[in-house]
Amino acid sequence: MLVFFQFSYIIIKNVDEAFTFIATNYVRSKCLQAGSSCREIPCDTITIKAGVHILRRKADLLVMKQLIYLDNAATTKTRPEVVEAMLPYFTEYYGNPSSVYEFSAEPKRAIAQARETIAKALGAKSNEIYFTYGGTESDNWALISTAEAYQAKGKHIITTKIEHHAILHTCEYLEQRGFEVTYLDVDEFGVVKLDELEKAIRPDTILISVMFANNEIGTIEPIKEIGEIAKKHGILFHTDAVQAFCHVPINVDECHIDMLSSSAHKLNGPKGTGFLYIRTGLKTRSFIHGGAQERKRRGGTENTAGIVGFGKAVEIAMATMEERTAKEKAMRDHLIERVLKEIPFARLNGHPSQRLSNNANFAFQFIEGESMLIMLDMEGICGSSGSACTSGSLDPSHVLLAIGLPHEIAHGSLRLTISDQITMEDADYVVDNLKEIVNHLREMSPLYEDFIKKNK
Numbered sequence: 001m002l003v004f005f006q007f008s009y010i011i012i013k014n015v016d017e018a019f020t021f022i023a024t025n026y027v028r029s030k031c032l033q034a035g036s037s038c039r040e041i042p043c044d045t046i047t048i049k050a051g052v053h054i055l056r057r058k059a060d061l062l063v064m065k066q067l068i069y070l071d072n073a074a075t076t077k078t079r080p081e082v083v084e085a086m087l088p089y090f091t092e093y094y095g096n097p098s099s100v101y102e103f104s105a106e107p108k109r110a111i112a113q114a115r116e117t118i119a120k121a122l123g124a125k126s127n128e129i130y131f132t133y134g135g136t137e138s139d140n141w142a143l144i145s146t147a148e149a150y151q152a153k154g155k156h157i158i159t160t161k162i163e164h165h166a167i168l169h170t171c172e173y174l175e176q177r178g179f180e181v182t183y184l185d186v187d188e189f190g191v192v193k194l195d196e197l198e199k200a201i202r203p204d205t206i207l208i209s210v211m212f213a214n215n216e217i218g219t220i221e222p223i224k225e226i227g228e229i230a231k232k233h234g235i236l237f238h239t240d241a242v243q244a245f246c247h248v249p250i251n252v253d254e255c256h257i258d259m260l261s262s263s264a265h266k267l268n269g270p271k272g273t274g275f276l277y278i279r280t281g282l283k284t285r286s287f288i289h290g291g292a293q294e295r296k297r298r299g300g301t302e303n304t305a306g307i308v309g310f311g312k313a314v315e316i317a318m319a320t321m322e323e324r325t326a327k328e329k330a331m332r333d334h335l336i337e338r339v340l341k342e343i344p345f346a347r348l349n350g351h352p353s354q355r356l357s358n359n360a361n362f363a364f365q366f367i368e369g370e371s372m373l374i375m376l377d378m379e380g381i382c383g384s385s386g387s388a389c390t391s392g393s394l395d396p397s398h399v400l401l402a403i404g405l406p407h408e409i410a411h412g413s414l415r416l417t418i419s420d421q422i423t424m425e426d427a428d429y430v431v432d433n434l435k436e437i438v439n440h441l442r443e444m445s446p447l448y449e450d451f452i453k454k455n456k
Helices: 015-040 045-062 080-086 102-122 135-150 165-176 194-200 223-232 304-342 369-378 398-402 424-443 446-454
Strands: 002-005 008-011 129-132 156-160 180-184 205-209 236-240 259-263 274-278 346-349 359-364 413-417
Touching (some): 129 135, 180 194, 205 223
Parallel strands (some): 156 180
Antiparallel strands (some): 346 359
8 A cells, every 4th residue: 555645655564554744744734834833742662543533534434325315205405596586585585575665566577477386286176275384284284174164964974094194193183173084095016995985984074184195194085086986976185296296297187186286396496384275165264363364364474585586496397207207217216226126025105106216115024124224324314104294203104004915014114206307327325225234234134034033
């Protein structure tokens, strides 16, 4: 090994000796710089070792593996164009859009433009879009306000067992207030059974809420058919489209959707901004009180910058949807094919074809999902074992249990959600490391050892 130092080459035997040599000479140079006070700098073994440690740390940082982010279902990177569009509304056009003076005109105009952009993406009217803090608030608003407004007609709500907790926990809250909720089963792919949905409808049913696409396994539900059933029976239909909006085409009229929830940070927009689509004529009540904003339905000063960013993100996402999703699908299918072919005792969760273009969810037998995530993280790979909102829980995913996976297999789940920024090389790097990690974890598993012995 050659080390270049002060215009000369020094022959070094190994890396440890190289680090020690550099650290020693660094300390000596500091002594020379200090002049008469050089005695204050202890040029001893401890100092040298500390120098070696620092150098090693810096070297580790230099060779640190590139981050491969595969958790886009949890959140996405905000596009630079989105950030650029937002910036003026923090520092230049910062007036309150609800004020009457001229300075508020530009924020007011920008919000109106974003509302129009979002409405156009859904085939809706601009006055049917109500801005919120995010998808969770929109879900709460849709369910609670509908329940309150239509309880004279009935107190029965239908949803599914695989909904996001923003729906499930809100339904639990409504049950405590005297409402009845039917939680529909799904098939092995996570698809709602339409015949069971129709059977569950009662004279007092006021609302059906089924997510457009599942956040964990990526399955896309038969939303149009569900909407037709709801319309036939005169029941309101809400869909949580947080994962689907701008990832698949959506038309609220064609699908007979009465309410739809979305969130900006799932499509390269800013966090803290969402919307609820409410069809004209619905008598839903205000959810947040204290102001006349959002046509007197949602109090609170408008998040102008966030709304502008949301509008810009939707504009870009709609313009790039076809090309972007085609690229994601190609990488998704490549990743799925390699995993299922090269890793034994692995299965794909969710529908094999009717799924989001960026979603690949696997279950691996004989391993623990959390351990797998930690080891992937050590290789610079970010994934998830389920919903980001429940990743701190030790319980297996309620979605995986609902599609029939036993607890022990559900615990070994891995969700990888890609973006169009991920390359095939990245995908191959992920699979290559995943193979090693799964194999390593199985070698430590007594369950796997017993299984192999029994099947020899």
